[in-house]
Amino acid sequence: MLTSAQAWVILHRVPDPEIPVISVAELGIVREVRANAGDVDVVLTPTYSGCPATEVIERSIRDALSAAGARSVRIETRLAPPWTTDWIEETAREKLRAYGIAPPGAAAGTEQPLAFMPRVECTHCGSSNTERLSQYGSTACKALYRCRDCLEPFEYFKPI
């Protein structure tokens, strides 16, 4: 019989489809897991409204838990409180950096005046001499940066 502790372990192995080096649990979108006699309820808080990965994530969670022996899997979407990058687990931040995505700063810093551009360290050489090329990268949750020292581009997971 699948327990909720076991279900959590499994959800730490389900990769995020856009950033496969981290799991959906590490991303902080799994808010609650309740297992009762093999029936598993999972509460998810989606990231961006427009994130096309949401449906894939639900399917992967369903498949992974069923494969681990869950009798039924019910997924409930909870919008409030809204997802924040502050919920990304500490272990995931290093993985993001190694993957070439600078991890987000604190979400409280997003209410900044117009000209504000957060100082982001280059994921390749660690230099802080970097510049933002675009507010949006390959997905809505990332911005595109370039290092002025090693000249390599990299992405920044925007705090939200």
Place this chain on the structure above:
Amino acid sequence: MNATLGAASAAHVEYVLRIADSSLILGQRLAEWCGHGPVIEEDIALTNVALDLIGQSRLLLTHAGKLEGRGRDEDQLAFLRSEPEFRNLAIVELPNGDFGRTILRNFLFAAFQRPLWQALAGSADADLAAIAGKSAKETRYHLQHASDWVVRLGDGTQESHARMQQALDLLWPYTAEFFSPSPTDEVAAATSIGPAWASLEADWEAAVRPVLDVATLKLPARTPFGSFGKFGRHTEHLGHLLPEMQFLQRTVPGGSW
């Protein structure tokens, strides 16, 4: 929700539809930029903003369908309503124009959405409050992105400045509709569903003016011109946008993939 709507509930649905439809139609307009952006970064940025807006409208339309209680889902509301049934602000249905005009509209609209979401986060309608709380975070980045460009282009070359001023002269009269009073707003405010939009004007102006100043753009004078998209009276442009947006569901009703 009752099958027969009382006056309060009808206004509630109408109020949610205004917000949902404005996000949806602007999302559709921005999606037209896919593959046509002036540089690849902006092509991606505009379509990412479009995805956020369409995502917001999906949540809101689903909610409106439930409030309405006639069994209509997000797809039926988005793809099977006709022009006069849409409640979007007229400004979002106007053609994109050049990149500058598109960005300027994003700026004017995001600056309006921001105080709207903030006020709605305290709505007596818990679902609406949840959608607003989430959307507010996204709109922050839409506004930052658009503001950057308004300054860069407005205070840019002679050509970019002239085009931005032209775009502002064209779009500005349509912003009066954001704040025009309506019975729907009165019901929404009285029942704590959401703010009367007229009450957001000061916050909007406080966000818009400093950026336009830095961008060296001149604010046009207010004129008697009025648009009425949120009342279902649209410009001729929506009638051209809808057939393209609705093509699939009109041709294959109920089709899904």
